[in-house]
Amino acid sequence: MKGHVPTPDDLADHMVAKLFDGHEPTEGDTLLYPGCGTGPFVAAVHRYCDANDLPVPDGVGVELDPKHLTKARENHANKNVELLERDFLDDSILEDFSEFDYIIANPPYVPIEGLSEEEKEDYKARFDTAEGRFDLFVLFYEQALKLLADGGRLSFITPEKFEYTSTTAPLRRILSTYDIEEIEHVDEDSFGDLVTFPVITTVNNTEPTDTRIITREGDERTVSLPSDGSSWAATVRGGAPDIDSGVTLGDVCERISCGVATGADSVFVVDEDEVPPQLEEWTYPTTSGKQLRINDGPDSGQVFISAYDEHGSLTSEDELGAFGDWADLHRERLEDRSCYKKGKRAWYAWHENPPMEDILQPKIVCKDITESPHFWRDDTGEVVPRHSVYYLIPEDSVELDELQEYLNGPDASAWLEANCQRAANGFLRMQSTVLKQLPVPQEFGESRQAKLTEL
Ligand SMILES: C[S@@+](CC[C@H](N)C(=O)[O-])C[C@H]1O[C@@H](n2cnc3c(N)ncnc32)[C@H](O)[C@@H]1O
Numbered sequence: 001m002k003g004h005v006p007t008p009d010d011l012a013d014h015m016v017a018k019l020f021d022g023h024e025p026t027e028g029d030t031l032l033y034p035g036c037g038t039g040p041f042v043a044a045v046h047r048y049c050d051a052n053d054l055p056v057p058d059g060v061g062v063e064l065d066p067k068h069l070t071k072a073r074e075n076h077a078n079k080n081v082e083l084l085e086r087d088f089l090d091d092s093i094l095e096d097f098s099e100f101d102y103i104i105a106n107p108p109y110v111p112i113e114g115l116s117e118e119e120k121e122d123y124k125a126r127f128d129t130a131e132g133r134f135d136l137f138v139l140f141y142e143q144a145l146k147l148l149a150d151g152g153r154l155s156f157i158t159p160e161k162f163e164y165t166s167t168t169a170p171l172r173r174i175l176s177t178y179d180i181e182e183i184e185h186v187d188e189d190s191f192g193d194l195v196t197f198p199v200i201t202t203v204n205n206t207e208p209t210d211t212r213i214i215t216r217e218g219d220e221r222t223v224s225l226p227s228d229g230s231s232w233a234a235t236v237r238g239g240a241p242d243i244d245s246g247v248t249l250g251d252v253c254e255r256i257s258c259g260v261a262t263g264a265d266s267v268f269v270v271d272e273d274e275v276p277p278q279l280e281e282w283t284y285p286t287t288s289g290k291q292l293r294i295n296d297g298p299d300s301g302q303v304f305i306s307a308y309d310e311h312g313s314l315t316s317e318d319e320l321g322a323f324g325d326w327a328d329l330h331r332e333r334l335e336d337r338s339c340y341k342k343g344k345r346a347w348y349a350w351h352e353n354p355p356m357e358d359i360l361q362p363k364i365v366c367k368d369i370t371e372s373p374h375f376w377r378d379d380t381g382e383v384v385p386r387h388s389v390y391y392l393i394p395e396d397s398v399e400l401d402e403l404q405e406y407l408n409g410p411d412a413s414a415w416l417e418a419n420c421q422r423a424a425n426g427f428l429r430m431q432s433t434v435l436k437q438l439p440v441p442q443e444f445g446e447s448r449q450a451k452l453t454e455l
Contacts, residue, residue, distance in 0.1 A: 004068065005191055006037055007106045007157065012044035018182070018202050019104055019155040020048060029057040032100040033081070034088045034107060034144055036061035039072035041104045042081050056080045057102055062088045089139055091126065099149035106157045107140030109196060113293060128174065132167035133371060135159075141171055145178065145203070154203045159196040160185060160410060163236055164417050165372040166427065169229035176227035179204040183236065184214040185410075197410050233414040243411055247445030250436030252403070255358045255393040257432060258368065259385030261351040262304070263337035267330045268350070269386070272303050278322040279305055284360075285380075289367035289388030298365050298376045298383050306384075307348055312356035314349055323348075359384055362400050364392040364407065366430050369423045373416040373430065375407040390430050398444050406440060415439065 007015075025031075033041050042059060049056045059081030063069045069085050076083065086093065112120060112133045123130040129138040137158045148154050162168040163183070182202045190198050210222045213236050223235050250256060262268045265288075275283055283303040291300035307315040307323050320327065327334065327348045334340065339351040362381040366374065368388050375392075377400055385391045394403050406412055415438055420428040 004037060004065065005106070005109065005194060007040045008190070009040060009044065011157070011186070011190055012040040013047060014186075015104060015155050015157060015200055016041065016044040016048045018184075018200060019102055019153060020052075020054075023102075023153050024052070025049065025054055025057045025102070027055045029055070029101040030098075030149075031057035031059045031102040031104065032097070032144070032147060033059060033061040034103065034105045034140055036063045036072060036083065037065075037068045037106075039076050039081070039083070041106075042072070042076045042079055045104075046079055060084065060097065060100075062086050062093070064088070089123070089127075089136075089143055093143065094146055097147060099152065100147055101149050101152045103144045103148055103152070103154040104156075105140060105144065107137040107144075109159060110136035129168070129170045131170050134167055135161075138162060138168055138171045142174060145174060145205075148203075148205045150205055152205045154205075155200060156203075157186070157190075157198050157200045160199040161197070161372065161413075163199070164231040164233035164414060166231075167371055172225075172232060173227070173229040175201075175203065176208060176225055179206045179209050180211045180225060181209075182212040182214065185216045187216065231417050233417045237414050243415065243439035243441070245439050245442040245445065247440050247442055248436060249392070249407075249438040249440050252398050252440055252444045253392050253394050253436075255355070255391075256435050257355075257358075257391060259365075259387050259389040259391060260304075260354040260359075261339075261387040263339040263351040264330075264334055265386060267333055268304050268306065269302050270305060272301050275303060275305070276322075276326075279326055282306060282323045282326075284384040285382050286384050286386055287365070287389060288386045289369065292365065292367055292374075292376055292389065296376075298378045298385070298389075304384055306350070306354075307346075308350070308354055308356055310356050310360055312354055314346060314353070317346065317348075320348070354384065356384075358393055359391065361393050364394070364400065364404055365389050366392075366407075369427050369429055371427055373407070373413050373420075373428060375404050377401065377404050390432060390435065392435070403440070403444065406444075407438075412438060412440075 039061060042061060046056055061072060061081055061083040064087050066085055069083055072083050123139055127139050127142050129142045141156060144154060162171050180203055184200045186198050186200055188197060210224050213221045213223055221238060225232050225235055269286060282305050284306060286302055286304045287298040287300040292298060307320060331347060335347050340347060360381055363378050364375050365378060365385050368390055394400060420430060420434050423429050
C-alpha cells in the first residue's frame with residue numbers, strides 16, 4: 001500500500017495542539033482524518049480533549065489499507081470516530097461526505113514513479129494539482145481543502161518541497177486563496193531516517209492574511225506569501241538564503257563540468273546487455289539527465305562504446321581492433337557529424353576529448369535542466385556522464401556523501417531555485433557558472449584548508 005509512514009505520538013500531539021490553538025472544539029464539531037493509518041491523530045485528539053476538558057469532535061477516518069484500518073479499529077474501538085476503508089482520492093468522497101470543521105493528516109508521500117500509468121492519467125484528469133511530476137500528498141491537500149467547512153481549520157505535515165518546486169505551483173495557487181496561518185519547519189529527523197524536510201502547515205478556510213513562518217532554527221517571521229503560484233522559497237527564507245560562509249562549491253571542487261558530447265549518442269550509447277563480448281573492454285557506464293531518477297543511482301544500464309582510454313587519449317586507428325570493426329559499420333553516420341572535419345579529427349573521435357582522468361573519479365551528478373535540484377552520487381567513479389548531465393569532482397578533502405547531503409538540503413535547493421536561470425515550464429538550468437557560485441558550509445572549506453596546510 002502506498003506511502004505508510006506513521007506519525008510519532010509526540011508529533012501528533014504537537015499538531016493537534018496547533019489545530020485547536022485558539023480554535024477549541026465545541027459540541028457537535030466534526031473532524032476528518034484522511035489517510036488515517038492506525039490512527040495516531042485519533043489518539044492525540046482524545047488525549048488533548050481529555051486533558052483540556054473539551055468535547056471530542058465527531059471523527060471520520062479514511063484509510064485505503066485494510067491492514068492499518070483493522071489496527072486502527074482495534075486501537076480506537078470506543079472512541080468518537082468512524083473508521084472507513086475507502087480511497088480518499090475517489091470522487092465519491094466529495095459526494096458522500098459533508099464538510100468538516102477540522103482536518104488533520106500526515107498524507108502519503110508517493111512520488112509519481114510510484115504510480116501506475118492509469119493512476120497518473122486518472123489523477124491528471126481530476127486534480128488541478130496533478131501537474132508535472134506530482135506527489136500524492138498534493139492531491140490529498142486539494143481533496144481535503146474541498147472538504148473544509150467555512151471557517152474550518154486544517155493541519156497537514158508534508159515535505160517542505162511544495163513551497164518551491166515548479167510542480168507544486170498549482171497547490172501554492174490553491175493554498176493562497178485560504179488563510180495560511182502558519183508554516184512550521186520541523187526537525188529533519190522527525191520521521192527517523194526518512195529525511196523529507198517536513199513542515200506543519202495550518203490553514204483556515206477564511207480570507208487570506210499574512211503567514212507566520214517558523215524556521216528549523218526556531219526563528220519566527222510573518223510574511224505575505226506570493227499568490228501567483230511562484231516559488232515561496234525566497235519569501236519563506238527572507239530572501240535567497242544568506243549562506244555567508246565565504247566558501248563556494250567552486251572552491252571545494254576540482255571540476256564542475258557538463259558531461260561529454262559525442263555528436264552521435266545514438267551510435268556510441270548502447271544497452272549494456274547488447275554489447276558484444278569483444279567490445280566489452282571498450283565501454284564505460286554512462287547516464288543521461290533523463291535517466292537520473294530520484295530513487296536510483298546514476299547507473300542507467302547503458303554504456304558508451306569508446307576509443308578513449310582512461311587518460312582521455314584516443315586510440316590510434318591501427319590499434320582499434322574490435323572497436324574499429326564495430327565503428328566501421330557506423331562510419332558514414334560518424335563522418336556526417338557537424339564536429340567531424342576531414343584531416344582535423346579522427347572520424348571515430350567524439351565532439352570533444354573527454355577529460356577522463358577527472359571524470360573517472362567518485363563524483364556527484366545532476367541533470368542539466370531540472371524541475372527541482374537533485375544530486376546523485378557515483379561512488380564507483382566509473383560513470384561517464386552524457387552532455388545532459390553536470391558532474392562535480394570534489395577535492396579529496398571533501399566527503400562525497402556530506403556534500404551530496406548538503407546539495408540535496410533546503411538551503412542549497414532554495415539558493416539554486418533563487419539563482420538558476422529558468423528554462424521552459426519554469427525548469428531550472430543548472431549551469432556550471434551558477435553551480436560554482438553556490439555557497440557551501442565553511443566546514444568544507446576548512447577541511448580543504450587543513451589538507452592544503454598538511455601538504
Ligand atoms: C504517511 S501515512 C500516515 C498514516 C497516519 N495518518 C499516521 O500519521 O501515522 C499515509 C497513510 O495514507 C494511506 N493512504 C495512501 N493512499 C490513500 C488513499 N488513496 N486513500 C486513503 N488512504 C490512503 C496509507 O495507507 C497510509 O496509511
